[in-house]
Amino acid sequence: MKIGLLFSGQGAQQAGMGSDLYEALPEYKSTIDRASKVLGYDLSELTKDADKIAQTQYAQPAILSMSNAIINALGNALPQPIAALGLSLGEYSALTAAGAMNFEQAVAIIKDRGRYMQTVGDENPGKMAAIMGENQQLIENVLAKLQVEGKRVYPANYNTFAQLVIGGIAADVDDAVVALTDAGIKRTIDLPVSGAFHTPLLKDAAVQLSERLEKEAFSDLNYPVYSNTTSEPFVIASLHETLTKQIVSPTYFAQAMQKMLDAGVDTLIEVGPSDTLIKFAKKIAPKDVNRYAIKDLESFNQVKELLTAEEV
Known part of the structure; x- marks a missing residue:
């Protein structure tokens, strides 16, 4: 099994997301609680608030935290992926899972990124x-x-x-x-969004993010993560520049997924609040590529069982 991980982007959020996982899985709960300490509010409670979870400044850290909490809860049941790909915000989830940044670092960055984009989006509807x-x-x-x-x-x-x-x-x-x-x-x-994301209307948010990322140090990746901006694997030396450009540049998700498939991925697993990227994959990947989404406790248990059976 040659796994390509997919990480949900903004827009996947929904009220109550991850609640069943939080109650049932200790490692999932621990990861969400770690995020709450960085954010300064109870993330598990905030995700139940339909009004707040719809806002960029809250949706972004919530999705990143849920996605990485699922990976942590899978633990050793998840074999080493051969590649990963996230949609926009999901790139940070993918980079964190692959080791480029630690979880607390990623949550802190995304807390600020979401706030920048919320503010600039409100000013430039x-x-x-x-x-x-x-x-x-x-x-x-x-x-x-x-x-x-x-x-x-x-x-x-x-x-x-x-x-x-x-x-x-x-x-x-x-x-x-x-x-x-x-x-x-x-x-x-x-589309029901408040801002024109990935366009020049968000240039002020890109400037703020660039300044914010200057203070960050990143580690080598454990496996390739494909960039929406370049359609190629991220290079750590240029990570700051690429993530800054991402705010105002188109996302080439389809092209990046095609290159990931060309690299040999035969199984796609999306982690996050929805299965949107798996639906995209149905339009991109050959039919013989296996496709799964983990978005709640039921799908978590199903995929974990499949992964465990594959190991045996």
Whole structure:
């Protein structure tokens, strides 16, 4: 079994996430409690608050903590992965699991990252929409034309080879949706987000994060973690630069997953509050690649049993 770990990104959060895991698994509970000490509030209680968990500043540390708590609870049942990939925020979860930073360090960084993005997003409100269609060059061309006209709308997330999320000023995103429909795009979906993440609208958050990361030291990775920004494995020497660019650059999740699959991954396991990345994987990975998601106690026990049986 050649495992590629997937780590959920922002948007996967939901009220009550991880509550059953917290009650049943001592190592999961211990990890969440460690996060609470860094954050200065009871994370296990906060995740039950639907209003707070929807906010960037709370969602980001909650998802990172849950994802790493699942990995810690699996313990020796999880074989050494051959690679990992997270979506945006999920990259920090992946880097932590792979040893680039320790857990408390990651929680502290993400506490600040979430706050930067919340504040800047509130000051620069934007909109995002998912554009469905395999001709992503067409989408890029339409956006490029609108940018020449002064519109602030950009490619933001290459989630699959047939789903590209765009983001920018709300009115400009609406104009882009009209232009894309006129150009032949059949399906678009407005996304329930408060900011235009991974676009230049978040540049002030990127500046703040860059200054924040200057004081951090990172360790060598135990296995490759693929970057959404470059579609290549992270290089520790340039980690600061890559994570800073990530705030304002498109995520190339589909391209990064393809390269991870090309490296030999035959089993994908997503950890976090949802199975969104596994759904993306169904559009990217061959059918013979096994796909699992651990998002609650039931799925945790099922996957752990599979992993243990594989060892035997």
